Amino acid sequence: MGTSGRVGAAATRRKGASVVVRPAVPFDPDAEIPFVIATEADVPSHEVEWEPHAHPVHELVWVRRGVMSVRVGRRVWALPNSVGLWIPAGTVHGGRLSAGAEFHASYFSPSSSTFAPEAPVSVRLGPLLHELLVFLADTKIPDSGRGHAEKLVFELLEPSAHPLDLPLPLDPRIEPIASHLVDDPADQRSLDDWAAVTGLSTRTLARAFLASTGHSFGRWRQTLRVHVALALLSSGLSVSETAEAVGYGTPSSFIDVFRRATGTTPGQYRQTAL
Incomplete structure (x- = not known):
């Protein structure tokens, strides 16, 4: 999932009167990934639904306002404000986001990630981790500052005590x-x-x-x-x-x-x- 098309979504289409469906952009799995962690954000005016898709990178999604659900196979996760979902590279997933939600997605290079669960896992999203990931959305950060922030992110990533996943x-x-x-x-x-x-x-x-x-x-x-x-x-x-x-x-x-x-x-x- 994503908002810019760099790693996630592209053109959108309407589903009924209020839901925007975002199909994923295909990516070359052999392409070089020019980052360790990259973050993007969006506040959609309509409810958003992502069609099932996969990325060549790990993805961490979370919201700071509103609610989001993510589906992987027959399992659905609800993501309240303090919890994100880690989605390993290559995992087919879809999602749904409420209108007006403050959505964030961070992408992690598989070759550089020291936190790399093999299956989707809920992640505790405290204020410091949130701010660091948002900070990494800035493409003009000096390499030294980016490297320090990325190191702290990996130290803070840990599974949540409240996963809220529902098997169907x-x-x-x-x-x-x-x-x-x-x-x-x-x-x-x-x-x-x-x-x-x-x-x-x-x-x-x-x-x-x-x-x-x-x-x-x-x-x-x-x-x-x-x-x-x-x-x-x-x-x-x-x-x-x-x-x-x-x-x-x-x-x-x-x-x-x-x-x-x-x-x-x-x-x-x-x-x-x-």
């Missing part, structure tokens, strides 16, 4: 349940209720969720609700309105779940996201 099940026995909950996260039906709907046993559904997603049904639905809540809060809904929209009977129960999942309260997140 492939199992045909539970995929319709998951799809329904994505559309209606406030649905309160239990696994026993879904067993009655599908004609399968509760134990069969429980095992299918665990095998397909790595999570219990309850944990998977809870993560989904936090994903949706991030988008609703960044769109301006109040904490109580968001709690009701994602299926929590009281704001206090929603606040507790949200804090444990993200490390911050929904009220604090809303203040930084708007």
